[in-house]
Amino acid sequence: MFAERFLPLINSFPNDADALRRVANYFEDLENRQGERVFKVRLHANRLFDISQAGSTYRLARLIQILLDANLLERRLIVRSPLGGGVEYRSHEAIPSVVLDPLRDVEMDVTEENLEASYVVVANGSN
Amino acid sequence: MLNHKDAQLAQLIFRLLKQATSQQLVKNFLKEKNIPTSALNWDDLFAKRIEPALNESKITIDELRSLLKDVEEFGRQHTFLFRCPPETAKKIISRVRIEKIAEEQKLTSLLTTPLDLELPEDPTLVDIRIIQPDKNQPPTGLVIKMVETRITKVLLAETTDFDAGRMTKTYSVSRKRAVNIAHLDANGLLELRIASRDNQSRYLDNLKALQVKISKFIPRDGFAPVSLSTAKDKLLNNRKMLANEIRYSHSSARNDFGFVMNVSSSSQEENLSTDDGSMAALDSFLANEGHVTGTNIYVKIPDAEPQREIHILLSGEVNEFAVPIWCSSGDYAYVRGKILTLNQ
Numbered sequence: 001m002f003a004e005r006f007l008p009l010i011n012s013f014p015n016d017a018d019a020l021r022r023v024a025n026y027f028e029d030l031e032n033r034q035g036e037r038v039f040k041v042r043l044h045a046n047r048l049f050d051i052s053q054a055g056s057t058y059r060l061a062r063l064i065q066i067l068l069d070a071n072l073l074e075r076r077l078i079v080r081s082p083l084g085g086g087v088e089y090r091s092h093e094a095i096p097s098v099v100l101d102p103l104r105d106v107e108m109d110v111t112e113e114n115l116e117a118s119y120v121v122v123a124n125g126s127n
Numbered sequence: 128m129l130n131h132k133d134a135q136l137a138q139l140i141f142r143l144l145k146q147a148t149s150q151q152l153v154k155n156f157l158k159e160k161n162i163p164t165s166a167l168n169w170d171d172l173f174a175k176r177i178e179p180a181l182n183e184s185k186i187t188i189d190e191l192r193s194l195l196k197d198v199e200e201f202g203r204q205h206t207f208l209f210r211c212p213p214e215t216a217k218k219i220i221s222r223v224r225i226e227k228i229a230e231e232q233k234l235t236s237l238l239t240t241p242l243d244l245e246l247p248e249d250p251t252l253v254d255i256r257i258i259q260p261d262k263n264q265p266p267t268g269l270v271i272k273m274v275e276t277r278i279t280k281v282l283l284a285e286t287t288d289f290d291a292g293r294m295t296k297t298y299s300v301s302r303k304r305a306v307n308i309a310h311l312d313a314n315g316l317l318e319l320r321i322a323s324r325d326n327q328s329r330y331l332d333n334l335k336a337l338q339v340k341i342s343k344f345i346p347r348d349g350f351a352p353v354s355l356s357t358a359k360d361k362l363l364n365n366r367k368m369l370a371n372e373i374r375y376s377h378s379s380a381r382n383d384f385g386f387v388m389n390v391s392s393s394s395q396e397e398n399l400s401t402d403d404g405s406m407a408a409l410d411s412f413l414a415n416e417g418h419v420t421g422t423n424i425y426v427k428i429p430d431a432e433p434q435r436e437i438h439i440l441l442s443g444e445v446n447e448f449a450v451p452i453w454c455s456s457g458d459y460a461y462v463r464g465k466i467l468t469l470n471q
Contacts, residue, residue: 030383030416034416037384040384041383041384042383042384042385043383043385044381044420046354046356046420046444046445047381047383047418049352049354049445050354050356050418050445055351056350056351056352057352083389084379084387084388084389085387112329113327113328113329118385120385
């Protein structure tokens with residue numbers, strides 16, 4: 001179970017244990033319903049805020065950093081097309097200033113308006 | 128008869144009213160005072176109706192300022208909601224505390240008389256109001272107003288010089304007054320209302336600037352963002368129950384695997400919830416790990432004659448909603464209450 005990988009973290013980070021437990025419960029429930037598809041999860045920071053009930057953006061940032069450091073989640077950057085889809089990058093450095101929007105076949109400027117972070121599950125420590 | 132200083136002040140408040148609202152709203156205010164309202168245009172309204180009424184003491188500068196306060200503080204804003212325990216809020220808004228900080232910050236005058244600023248060089252606090260309807264009871268709220276100057280640009284021309292291999296775009300730029308409001312209620316709800324930007328949809332920098340500016344009065348620590356996810360989901364899931372109160376124009380949803388779904392009505396006048404196909408698709412999406420991330424609705428104001436609706440955007444940050452048109456304080460309070468009720 002993916003959720004079991006949270007147990008050491010819950011013990012190691014007592015200040016964030018409640019939020020970590022909620023995230024673990026979310027993944028456990030999802031895995032019970034969706035099985036292996038849990039490894040396809042991709043969450044926006046807003047959704048992680050709701051799942052973890054982190055309470056503040058500072059605590060959410062700290063929680064996300066714990067999950068990134070533990071190699072449970074990995075950050076991906078999406079340049080979002082107005083049509084809904086997007087082009088994915090693994091780091092800010094890799095993002096050009098202009099990208100081709102494949103849904104519309106037009107070039108679009110990358111701005112803070114259309115750039116968003118999402119968090120994907122790291123299956124078996126690598127993704 | 129107004130003295131020279133008050134006459135100048137009246138002109139300034141009038142200019143701010145002109146930027147912030149419609150002629151009709153100012154005419155409604157004049158009608159309530161039994162002042163004739165016919166006028167060819169804005170300037171005519173001032174010269175023929177407002178200025179004489181001020182000179183004859185039919186209206187006062189304070190009433191004009193109060194009108195400005197009502198019209199520029201509600202609508203055309205993105206609201207960010209936060210909450211702290213009621214005990215904390217009551218301590219923060221205590222009159223003794225606020226007056227002491229105002230004195231330390233050399234802002235005591237703002238507690239009694241707002242600063243009438245049109246286009247300040249830097250973001251400036253112009254009004255601090257302790258809401259205390261009953262002087263024998265503790266305050267029920269605190270309102271702080273910050274005014275800033277923003278630059279807006281409009282594309283005028285685009286020229287191409289093939290020899291030089293260059294394209295040049297020419298914009299006209301103008302300065303625009305923006306009003307941002309912080310309102311902390313004794314019940315712990317903090318609203319930070321940021322004036323809408325003309326060509327930008329993210330407001331985190333503006334939000335941070337307001338938070339920093341008011342931090343001596345309302346500290347950042349201890350306030351948690353109020354996630355509006357429950358309201359967004361309920362708006363869709365309870366749409367049949369809400370049919371007489373809310374019209375839907377656009378909804379976006381995302382599932383926990385990153386898939387995105389957007390559904391829109393055929394026009395802003397149509398109601399998305401009357402289209403069974405769109406709704407069935409959205410319901411199916413939401414039933415499989417999907418969540419509403421944004422919704423664009425029109426809230427019907429009850430008992431309004433003629434009937435009117437207030438347009439609301441629920442998207443962006445978890446605690447953000449926007450009212451993209453000017454509205455009255457009463458209408459704003461109604462839609463905010465509606466969202467908070469749905470969020471429970």
